[in-house]
Amino acid sequence: MGAPAHHxxxxxxxxxxxxxxxxxxxxxxxxxxVTAKLGMWVFIMQEILFFTPLFVGxxxxxxxxxxxxxxxxxxxxxxxxxxxxxILITSSFTMARAVSAAQRGNREALKENLLWxxxxxxxFLVVKYIEYSHKVHDGLLPGSHFNNAELLGVAPQxxxxxxxxxxxxxxxxxxxxxxxxxLTWLWFRARRGDFGSNYYTPVEMTGLYWHLVDLIWIYLFPxxxxxx
Amino acid sequence: MxxxxxxxxxxxxxxxxxxxxxxxxxxxxxxxxxxxxxITVLAAKIDFGASWNFALAMLIASAKAxxxxxxxxxxxxxxxxxxxxxxxxxxxxxxxxxQTAADIFTRPAGYKVVGDPLKTVAxxxxxxxxxxxxxxxxxxxxxxxxxxxxxAVCHGVDGGGDGPGSNLPVKPRNYKVADGWKNGRRPSDVxxxxxxxxxxxxxxxxxxxxxxxxxxxxxxxxxxxxPTPDNADSLKRVGxxxxxxxxxxVAKQAVQRKIPRDxxxxxxxxxxx
Numbered sequence: 001m002g003a004p005a006h007h008x009x010x011x012x013x014x015x016x017x018x019x020x021x022x023x024x025x026x027x028x029x030x031x032x033x034v035t036a037k038l039g040m041w042v043f044i045m046q047e048i049l050f051f052t053p054l055f056v057g058x059x060x061x062x063x064x065x066x067x068x069x070x071x072x073x074x075x076x077x078x079x080x081x082x083x084x085x086x087i088l089i090t091s092s093f094t095m096a097r098a099v100s101a102a103q104r105g106n107r108e109a110l111k112e113n114l115l116w117x118x119x120x121x122x123x124f125l126v127v128k129y130i131e132y133s134h135k136v137h138d139g140l141l142p143g144s145h146f147n148n149a150e151l152l153g154v155a156p157q158x159x160x161x162x163x164x165x166x167x168x169x170x171x172x173x174x175x176x177x178x179x180x181x182x183l184t185w186l187w188f189r190a191r192r193g194d195f196g197s198n199y200y201t202p203v204e205m206t207g208l209y210w211h212l213v214d215l216i217w218i219y220l221f222p223x224x225x226x227x228x
Numbered sequence: 229m230x231x232x233x234x235x236x237x238x239x240x241x242x243x244x245x246x247x248x249x250x251x252x253x254x255x256x257x258x259x260x261x262x263x264x265x266x267i268t269v270l271a272a273k274i275d276f277g278a279s280w281n282f283a284l285a286m287l288i289a290s291a292k293a294x295x296x297x298x299x300x301x302x303x304x305x306x307x308x309x310x311x312x313x314x315x316x317x318x319x320x321x322x323x324x325x326x327q328t329a330a331d332i333f334t335r336p337a338g339y340k341v342v343g344d345p346l347k348t349v350a351x352x353x354x355x356x357x358x359x360x361x362x363x364x365x366x367x368x369x370x371x372x373x374x375x376x377x378x379x380a381v382c383h384g385v386d387g388g389g390d391g392p393g394s395n396l397p398v399k400p401r402n403y404k405v406a407d408g409w410k411n412g413r414r415p416s417d418v419x420x421x422x423x424x425x426x427x428x429x430x431x432x433x434x435x436x437x438x439x440x441x442x443x444x445x446x447x448x449x450x451x452x453x454x455p456t457p458d459n460a461d462s463l464k465r466v467g468x469x470x471x472x473x474x475x476x477x478v479a480k481q482a483v484q485r486k487i488p489r490d491x492x493x494x495x496x497x498x499x500x501x
Contacts, residue, residue, distance in 0.1 A: 063329070086265060090258070
């Protein structure tokens, strides 16, 4: 996905369009778009497989230390998890609206929906921060940093559970953080007028990434908070 | 696709590369996802049994995932190639999970954790003692070497529970005091702690023979006040049926015959040729 090249073009942009010319090694703008999207899907596949070992490891150890993991999972707050689920679903909705707005060349709606998405993402991180502070306060840290003798008494493998909890939600949280950065970058570019109905590749690709972040949380939430 | 200026390019593709998700569809997907979230939270409150609760939660999550990928990520309107690429990654995820589960959850009891089989039995060999459930000077000499190598790091050279590795949330046992021994202070209690380990930090010592464990049990108990004596019942727990006999009234404790690793590897390599 290349930045819009502001070459001189004989085609004057129409209403809702931007001055965009595809890179010279592509036949046309559509070919460039389809190629970018294929690359994005390959990246997303890689992301899925990148998260999978954590899920597999979690299932494996949960099967082996079921009573411990079951006890330890009770320290998670399902209300916080549910709130964050609703926040992420809402952000996926506003992201989908942002992409549609970009495709229609509606800059104001694009900016507005990007802003809502950013706010949701920040809201998600705030809830996560509150959760993490409670865990730190209660000594529920991974591995050798675990410092909660009470839980350890009933759940000897609790440190391992929290190693998975922090690795899985932490890696996901980093993705949310990266998403905030990408969305903010999109908002500034949208304000500058970079996107129109004939060029919105970065909005579409960030949208795919953002829905992936939602997708992973859709599985993390029940696995960790509901059926621990 | 309304008002797009790319219509004239689309003839090159057998699908609409710039499909626009309509407002009502986005809203319906959003409401579906919210509804499913409510359902999964409520379903988790009902106890169907851990496995069924889990299966139901995964089913609902997958329904949500399907809708997100089809509509928000637009795979329903995307090219066949992208659909195949993406969903095939889910197939590989499933293979990974199912294969791992098929291995781990079908192992016979006692073989669940890698390395665990060794924990359940004593190592073969080791020194021979008569009546090892009673302390003796020979055992003391063997135990001192074993203690310094295996135990002193956490429990301290003098048994004060203050070795360099003692900085743990649950402190290692201080052998000099009689209070608070989780498994009791009979030699057979300590023997069992060495055999099984003691949560959360005390590991099991499968590499020690039964006699080595007896020697260590007497050794650490001697660091503090006089231990609680064993009786016929407590000795039965560790397989000593008749304490009046030198062999304890039982045939040798079950030991796992270990094949030397090099020999086993050699046989394994040969078997593949």
